[in-house]
Amino acid sequence: SQTIHQWPATLVQPVGSPLSLECTVEGTSNPNLYWYRQAAGRGLQLLFYSVGIGQISSEVPQNLSASRPQDRQFILSSKKLLLSDSGFYLCARQAGRANEQFFGPGTRLTVL
């Protein structure tokens, strides 16, 4: 199974509030996991990727952070949300010899 779960599906938060988005995956162990953000009408921006528990690489400096406390759990967090953090957040896993990516259903975040 390549199932990827994300929650919540939608979220409305005030500026300055904290954030925690969760992604869990089923299937093989030790998958490479990714967090992307997509602004309206735009492509995907890679935020973080992880090759294993506790291993996080940040692609874009910002007020977001990521953690991987368990093999199949990837969490995106923020201590204080900004208006610019609004967007569609996608979690993905890598699989296959050609590093195909499989995406979760996404979380739509609106910061007011």
Place this chain on the structure above:
Amino acid sequence: DAKTTQPNSMESNEEEPVHLPCNHSTISGTDYIHWYRQLPSQGPEYVIHGLTSNVNNRMASLAIAEDRKSSTLILHRATLRDAAVYYCILRTNAGKSTFGDGTTLTVKP
């Protein structure tokens, strides 16, 4: 990361073939060419990938230029359900990719 260039939008009539182009002139020898598509409010869906040879699967065909600097995703008979944003990306062994803005495909009945 190597970059790809795609037209912003394309239109097609239903049941006609669609050729979606992609340029990737800085591709390296180990980069795979991947195509994904994204329906509104959903995550991207893997479509097809290739390295050097043309590829076919149940969803589409991928034609890769001999110099690998460009590729074309071919939908043999477009349906209304094929209307989506199509992304062409390069996948490295490091597993990082850059998704551009893609091509928005409109299918007219």
